[in-house]
Amino acid sequence: MSKSFDVELINVQKKFGTNVVVDDFNLQIEQGECVSFLGPSGCGKTTTLNMIAGFLEPDRGDLLIKGKRMNGTPSNKRDLGMVFQTYSLFPHMTIFENVAYGLKLRKVSKAETKRRVDKVLDLVKLPHVAERYPKQLSGGQRQRIAIARALVTEPTLLLLDEPLSNLDAKLREELREEIKRLQRDIGVTTIFVTHDQEEALYMSNRIVVLDHGKVEQIGTPWDNNRPASEFVHTFIGKSNRLTGVVERVLDHTLELKTDTGISLRAVRRNDCFAAGDKVSIYMRPESIALHVEQRHSAATNVAKGTVKLTSFLGAYSECEIDIGQTVLTVRLQSVEQDGWLSPGMHVYTEWKPEDVFVFARKENGR
Amino acid sequence: MSRKFSPLGIIAFIVVLFVISPLLVVIPTSLTSVKYLSFPPIGFSLQWYSKIWDRPEFVDSFLFSLELAALTAVIATLVGTMSGLALHKYRFRGSGTVNGLLLSPLTVPALIIGIAVLLFFTRIGLAGTFTGLLLAHVLISVPYVVRLVLTGLSSFDYTLERAAYIMGAKPLRVFIDITLPILKPAVMSGMIFAFLTSFDNVTVSLFLVSPTTTTLPLAIFSHMQESLDPLVASISALVILLSLVFIIILERVYGLDRLFGSNSHSH
Amino acid sequence: MSESRRRKMRTAVLLLAPAVAVLLGVFVLPMLYILLMSFQNKQEHISLVNYATLVQDPYYLQVLWRTIKLSLLTVLACLVFGYPVAMYMAQASSKMRGIVTFLIIAPHLVSVVIRNFGWVILLGEKGLINNVLMQAGLIDKPLRLMYNELGVVIGLTDSFMVYMVLAIATSMYQIDVSLYKAAGILGAGKLRTFLNVVVPMTLPGMLAGSTLVFSLSMSSFVTLALMGGTSVKVLPVIAYEKIMTELNWQLGASISFLLLFSTVALVTLFTRLVETKRYKEVFSS
Numbered sequence: 001m002s003k004s005f006d007v008e009l010i011n012v013q014k015k016f017g018t019n020v021v022v023d024d025f026n027l028q029i030e031q032g033e034c035v036s037f038l039g040p041s042g043c044g045k046t047t048t049l050n051m052i053a054g055f056l057e058p059d060r061g062d063l064l065i066k067g068k069r070m071n072g073t074p075s076n077k078r079d080l081g082m083v084f085q086t087y088s089l090f091p092h093m094t095i096f097e098n099v100a101y102g103l104k105l106r107k108v109s110k111a112e113t114k115r116r117v118d119k120v121l122d123l124v125k126l127p128h129v130a131e132r133y134p135k136q137l138s139g140g141q142r143q144r145i146a147i148a149r150a151l152v153t154e155p156t157l158l159l160l161d162e163p164l165s166n167l168d169a170k171l172r173e174e175l176r177e178e179i180k181r182l183q184r185d186i187g188v189t190t191i192f193v194t195h196d197q198e199e200a201l202y203m204s205n206r207i208v209v210l211d212h213g214k215v216e217q218i219g220t221p222w223d224n225n226r227p228a229s230e231f232v233h234t235f236i237g238k239s240n241r242l243t244g245v246v247e248r249v250l251d252h253t254l255e256l257k258t259d260t261g262i263s264l265r266a267v268r269r270n271d272c273f274a275a276g277d278k279v280s281i282y283m284r285p286e287s288i289a290l291h292v293e294q295r296h297s298a299a300t301n302v303a304k305g306t307v308k309l310t311s312f313l314g315a316y317s318e319c320e321i322d323i324g325q326t327v328l329t330v331r332l333q334s335v336e337q338d339g340w341l342s343p344g345m346h347v348y349t350e351w352k353p354e355d356v357f358v359f360a361r362k363e364n365g366r
Numbered sequence: 367m368s369r370k371f372s373p374l375g376i377i378a379f380i381v382v383l384f385v386i387s388p389l390l391v392v393i394p395t396s397l398t399s400v401k402y403l404s405f406p407p408i409g410f411s412l413q414w415y416s417k418i419w420d421r422p423e424f425v426d427s428f429l430f431s432l433e434l435a436a437l438t439a440v441i442a443t444l445v446g447t448m449s450g451l452a453l454h455k456y457r458f459r460g461s462g463t464v465n466g467l468l469l470s471p472l473t474v475p476a477l478i479i480g481i482a483v484l485l486f487f488t489r490i491g492l493a494g495t496f497t498g499l500l501l502a503h504v505l506i507s508v509p510y511v512v513r514l515v516l517t518g519l520s521s522f523d524y525t526l527e528r529a530a531y532i533m534g535a536k537p538l539r540v541f542i543d544i545t546l547p548i549l550k551p552a553v554m555s556g557m558i559f560a561f562l563t564s565f566d567n568v569t570v571s572l573f574l575v576s577p578t579t580t581t582l583p584l585a586i587f588s589h590m591q592e593s594l595d596p597l598v599a600s601i602s603a604l605v606i607l608l609s610l611v612f613i614i615i616l617e618r619v620y621g622l623d624r625l626f627g628s629n630s631h632s633h
Numbered sequence: 634m635s636e637s638r639r640r641k642m643r644t645a646v647l648l649l650a651p652a653v654a655v656l657l658g659v660f661v662l663p664m665l666y667i668l669l670m671s672f673q674n675k676q677e678h679i680s681l682v683n684y685a686t687l688v689q690d691p692y693y694l695q696v697l698w699r700t701i702k703l704s705l706l707t708v709l710a711c712l713v714f715g716y717p718v719a720m721y722m723a724q725a726s727s728k729m730r731g732i733v734t735f736l737i738i739a740p741h742l743v744s745v746v747i748r749n750f751g752w753v754i755l756l757g758e759k760g761l762i763n764n765v766l767m768q769a770g771l772i773d774k775p776l777r778l779m780y781n782e783l784g785v786v787i788g789l790t791d792s793f794m795v796y797m798v799l800a801i802a803t804s805m806y807q808i809d810v811s812l813y814k815a816a817g818i819l820g821a822g823k824l825r826t827f828l829n830v831v832v833p834m835t836l837p838g839m840l841a842g843s844t845l846v847f848s849l850s851m852s853s854f855v856t857l858a859l860m861g862g863t864s865v866k867v868l869p870v871i872a873y874e875k876i877m878t879e880l881n882w883q884l885g886a887s888i889s890f891l892l893l894f895s896t897v898a899l900v901t902l903f904t905r906l907v908e909t910k911r912y913k914e915v916f917s918s
Contacts, residue, residue: 053532075532088529092547101543102533153533378721381714382736385794388751389740391761395754404759445651452648456641468652471660475852475896477869478889479660485670485882486663505659508652566744568855573877583744590746590859594753602747609743622738623731623799 004067006031006189007052007157012061014047014213021047023213025061034183034190036200039210045193046161048210052191053159054078066156078157081150081188085162087142089134095121095145096130102153120148123182140171147179151186158183158190164199176202240288240328242281243361246273253353255300256281260325263300266356278361285318285331287355290341291348301353303328307345321349389606396599403594414600424601427585431565434496434581438503438564443557445504446511447549453512454519465516469509476506476569484573494576502574503564510563511556517624518552555620558612565609671887683887693871693888697895700867703782704850707789708797708843714790715797715842720831722798723805734799741795749788749859756784756860780862788856793849797842804838805831840907844900851896868892 007029014022022044029035037045050056051063054075063070070078089098096117103113121127124144134142143163150158163179164172180203183190192203200207209216244258254273256264264281273279294302305323319341321328328349341347391405399409418424449468453461471479483502484493492498526548530540546553568583575584582605586598616622674680687693718737722730740748755761756778763775778784808831854869861867868888876885 053528055528075528076534076536078532079534080532082529082532084525084529086523086525088523088525090526090530090544090548101530101535105534105539149529149533159532372721374717374721374724377714377717378733381718381794381798382733384714385791386736386740387755388748388791389743390751391754392747392751402759403754403757405754405757405761405764445655448648449652452645456645456648458642458645461645464649464653467656471656474660474664474893475848475869477852477854477872478893479663481872481876481885481889482663482667483659484876485886486666489666501655501659505655508655512652562742566742568744568746572854572873583746586744586746586750587855587859590750590753594757598750599754602750605747606743610739613739613742616742617735617739623734625738 005029005064006033006066007191008062008064008067009048009052010062010064012048012051012058012063014044014051014056015059021213022051022058025215027208027215027218029189029191031189032187033206034180034192034204036192036194036204036207037210038194038197038200038207039216040195042212043210044213045195045208045210047213049159049161049191049193052157053080053082079153079155080157080159081153081155082159083143083146083150083161083163085165087134087139087146087166089142089145089149091134093133094130095126095132095134095137098134098145099130099149099152102149106153116152117148120152121145123151124148124178139167140175143167143175144178147182151182151188154188156189158188160190160192162193162195164194164196172199179203239282239284242283242326244279244281246275246277246279246358248275249273254358256356256358258326260323262303262323264356265300265353266358267354269357273358273360280359280361282357282359283328283351283355285329286316287351288328288330289350290319290321290330290332291350292345294348301356302348302350305347305349307341307343307347309343310341321347323349392599392606393603395596396603398596398599401595403596403599414596417597418600418604421597423580423585424582427580427582428601430579431582434500434503435561435565437500438507439557439561441500442504442507442511442560442564443553446508446556446560447515447553449508450512450515450519451545454516454522455524465512468512471505472509476567479506480570480573483570487574493574496576496579499571499574502570503567506567506570507560507563510559511553514552514556514559514620514625515549518549522548551619555616555625558616558619559625562609562612667886667889670883671890673883675881675883683884684891686884687887687891693891696866696868696871697891699782699865700851700869700892701895701899703785703789703865703867704847706782706786707793707850708846710786710790711794711797711846712839712843715794716801716835716839718798719801719805719835719838722802723808734802737795737798741792745792745855746859748791749856752784752788752791752860753779756787779860780864782861782865784860784862785857785865788860789850789853792853792856793846796845796849800842800845801835801838804835804841808834836907840904844904847903848896848900852892868895 005028007027009025009027012022012025013020025044025048027035037048039045047056051058052065054070054073058071065078089095090101093101099117099120100113103116108116117130118127121130124147126141126144126148129137129141129145134145137145143166147163160179164176167175176199183203192200194200194203206218206220208218242258242260242262242264244256244262244264246254247257247263248255250268252268254266254268256266256279258264258281266281294304303323305321305328307319308322308327309320311318317332319330319332321330330349394407395403395405396414397410397412398404398407399411399413400407453465453468479502483498483505487493487495487498492501522545526544527540530544531537535543566583567581568587571581571584572587575581580588582601586601590598613622616625671683672679672681674682718733722733725733753760757763758775760778762778763772766772766776779787852869853867854873857865857867857870858873861870868891872885872888872892875881875888879885
C-alpha cells in the first residue's frame with residue numbers, strides 16, 4: 001500500500017457472454033517500466049490492454065492508474081498514449097495535424113504546439129515529413145509518426161498494441177530498437193502487447209505471459225529460463241520436447257528415462273513427482289552441446305546422434321540431430337560451429353541437469 | 367487484336383447513342399426558330415429561352431423544385447447517415463431486419479407509394495401540404511443515403527476513432543473531426559443523389575402537389591400533355607445542364623459505377 | 634458489459650428513430666391503409682367487391698395482360714441490346730469501360746420527363762427518324778412511331794437499359810479469363826465458347842437484370858402517359874385514373890395491389906423457372 005504504482009490491476013476479470021477472456025489478472029507496474037503482454041492470439045492480452053485503454057470495462061476487479069481507480073472513466077480522460085497495429089493515422093490530416101491533434105484538444109497554444117510537434121518528430125527522426133499525408137509515407141514511417149503522436153501529449157502511460165506486426169522483418173528490428181531507446185530515454189511507463197517472444201524479451205523489463213485469459217507467469221526476461229509452466233516453456237522460444245517417465249526421485253535431482261530409452265537427470269524445482277509419473281521433458285536448443293567424442297563416461301545426459309541438417313541463421317546456426325526416433329534441435333553460435341559439422345556426421349549431444357525442465361504430462365497429452 | 371472497330375464496339379456505340387440521344391437532341395431543338403418541334407431544328411433563335419420568363423409557372427416550379435430538393439437532400443442525408451451509423455457501428459440483434467426495412471421503399475413501385483401516401487395523408491390532413499410532399503420525397507431518398515453510408519462505413523477503420531478518443535477527444539469531437547471527414551465522399555454522394563432523386567421525381571409528386579404549387583418535372587409533364595412546343599426544350603436544356611453539374615460532381619466524388627451496384631434497386 | 638451494451642443500444646435507437654418514424658408514417662402505415670381500403674366498398678364496409686370487379690370484368694384482365702406484354706417486350710429489348718454492351722465493357726480497356734459506364738448511367742440521373750421529351754422530338758412526325766426516312770424517299774408520309782405500344786417500349790427500354798447492362802456486366806466481370814482459355818484449349822470455337830461458357834456464366838446477371846427491368850416496367854406511369862398517349866392503357870394508368878379522376882379510391886387501391894402481386898408472382902415464377910437445380914448448385918456458394 002505504501003508504494004505507489006503507475007498501473008495496478010487487481011483481480012481483473014472480463015467475460016464475453018459466458019466466455020471468460022481475462023481471469024483474475026493481477027499486475028503492478030512501476031514508473032518507467034516497460035511491461036510486455038505476451039501470448040498467442042485469443043490469450044486475453046489485447047482484451048486486457050483494451051480495458052486499460054478504456055475501450056472495455058472490466059466485469060470485476062479494479063484498474064488503477066497513478067493510484068486512481070479508473071473503472072468507468074472514459075478513454076479520453078485517462079491521459080494515455082496508444083499505438084495501434086494498423087498505424088491508425090488520420091488519413092485526411094497531414095502528419096503535423098495528426099501529431100498536433102492531441103495538443104489541439106488540450107488547447108495548447110500554436111507556438112507551443114509547433115515546438116512540441118517538431119520535438120517529437122525529431123525524436124522519431126522524421127522532422128521533414130510534417131506537411132505530408134499518411135498515404136505518402138511508408139509503413140515504418142507511419143508507425144514512427146504514430147509513436148510520435150502518442151508521445152506528444154506526454155501521457156502517463158504508453159500502450160503499444162502489436163505495433164510491429166504489420167512491418168517486415170528488417171524494419172521490425174530497426175523500429176523495436178528505436179522504441180526501446182525512446183522508451184528508456186523518455187522514461188514513459190509502457191505496456192507492449194505482442195505475440196513475438198523475441199520482441200518481448202528485447203523490449204521489456206518484465207514479461208507477462210498469458211494463456212486462455214490466465215496469467216501464466218510474470219517475470220523478467222531472465223526468468224524465462226525458469227518457466228513456471230509447461231505452457232510458458234513451449235510458448236517462450238523453441239524447445240525440444242521428449243516424453244518419458246520418472247525413474248527415481250532424489251533430494252535434488254530427478255532421474256528420468258525417455259520413451260526411446262535415453263537416461264536423463266534433471267535438477268528438481270518446486271515439483272512433487274513420484275516414480276512412475278509420466279512427464280514431458282524440455283531442453284532449449286541453446287543449452288545442448290555437441291561433441292565429436294564422448295567426454296564423460298557417464299551414460300546420463302548424453303545421447304549419440306547423427307547430424308541431419310545444419311542451417312546458418314546469421315549470428316547462430318541450427319542443427320538437427322537424430323538421436324534415434326527423436327530429432328533434437330541444437331543451436332550453436334556461428335563462430336562455434338565454423339563449418340565443422342556436416343550432415344551424416346556422428347556426434348554426441350550433451351546437456352546439464354539444470355537445463356532440463358520437467359512437467360507432469362496430462363493424460364490426454366499434448 | 368485491335369478492338370477499335372470490333373463488331374461488339376459498334377453495337378455498344380449504337381446502344382450508348384440510343385441512351386443519350388434523347389438528351390442530345392433537346393439542346394439543338396431549343397434553339398429552333400419555328401413554333402413546332404422538329405429535328406433537325408429549323409433556323410436559329412434564343413426566343414424559347416426568353417419565353418421561359420413569360421411563363422411564371424415554370425420559373426416558380428423551378429424554384430420550388432430546387433427548394434424541395436435541397437430540403438429533401440439535407441433531411442435525407444441527416445436521417446440516412448444517422449441510420450447508417452446505427453446499423454453499422456452499433457450493430458445489434460435485429461439490425462439486419464431494420465436495414466432491410468429501411469431499404470424496403472425501393473422495392474415498392476413509386477406509383478404505389480404515391481397512391482398510398484396520398485390516400486393516407488388525405489385521411490390525416492397532410493395531403494396537398496408542403497410537409498406531406500417533403501416527407502414523401504425524404505422517404506424515397508433515405509434508402510439511397512443509407513446504402514451509400516453503409517458502403518462507406520464498410521471500409522472504415524474504427525481504430526481511427528479509438529485513436530482520437532484516447533488522445534482525449536470527446537465522442538462528438540471524434541465524430542466531427544474523424545468519422546465525418548473520412549465518410550465525406552459517401553455522405554456527399556448520398557446528398558447529391560437524394561437531391562437528384564427529389565429534383566427528378568414525377569411519380570410520387572404527381573399525387574402530392576397542391577393545386578397552387580407544383581414541381582418543375584410535373585409542370586413539364588402537364589405542359590407536354592397539352593401542347594408540344596420548343597418551350598419545353600429550352601427548359602429541359604437548362605435542367606440537363608444543371609443535372610450535368612451534379613452528375614460530374616458525383617462522378618468525381620464517388621464514381622457513378624459505384625453508385626449503381628448492379629442489384630441496386632431490387633432486394 | 635450489459636451497461637455498455639445498453640448504452641450502445643440506446644444510441645442506436647436514437648439514431649434510427651427519425652428514419653423509422655418516416656418509414657412508419659410515410660410508408661408502412663399508408664401501405665396498410667390502402668391494403669385495408671382495397672377490401673372496402675364505397676361505403677367503407679369490408680367487402681371483396683373491388684377484387685371481384687377486377688376478376689370478373691374482362692377489361693381489367695386485358696389491361697393486366699397488356700401491362701405484362703409491354704414489360705416482357707421491354708425486358709427482351711433490354712436483353713438483346715444490353716448484352717453486347719455488357720460484353721463490350723467486360724473486354725474493353727478500363728478507360729473505355731469507364732466512359733461507357735458513365736454514358737450509360739449519367740442520362741439516368743436526368744428526369745424521365747425530359748428523356749421522354751427527347752424521344753418525342755426524335756419520334757415525332759417531324760422528328761429525326763421520319764425526316765431521314767422521308768428524305769431518303771423510303772416513305773411518303775410520316776410513320777406513327779409513338780403514342781402507341783412501340784413508343785412505350787422504346788421509352789421504357791431507354792429508361793431501364795442501365796440496369797440490365799450493369800447487372801450483366803457485373804457477372805461478366807466475374808468470369809475468370811482462364812475459362813475462355815480453357816474453353817479454347819478444349820477446342821471450342823468462338824461461338825461455342827460464347828454459348829457454352831459465357832452465356833451460362835452470365836445467367837445470374839441476366840436474371841437479376843430481367844427481373845429488375847420487368848418490375849420497373851410493370852409500374853411505369855410517366856413514360857406510358859407521355860409516349861403511350863391515351864390509347865395504351867396499362868394498370869398504372871388506370872390506377873391513376875380511378876384515383877385522380879374518378880375518385881374511386883377503393884378500386885384504385887385494389888388495382889395497386891393487383892399490380893404489386895402480379896409483379897411479385899411473375900418475378901417469382903420466372904426466377905423459379907431459371908433457377909433450376911443445376912443453376913443453384915453452380916451459383917449458390
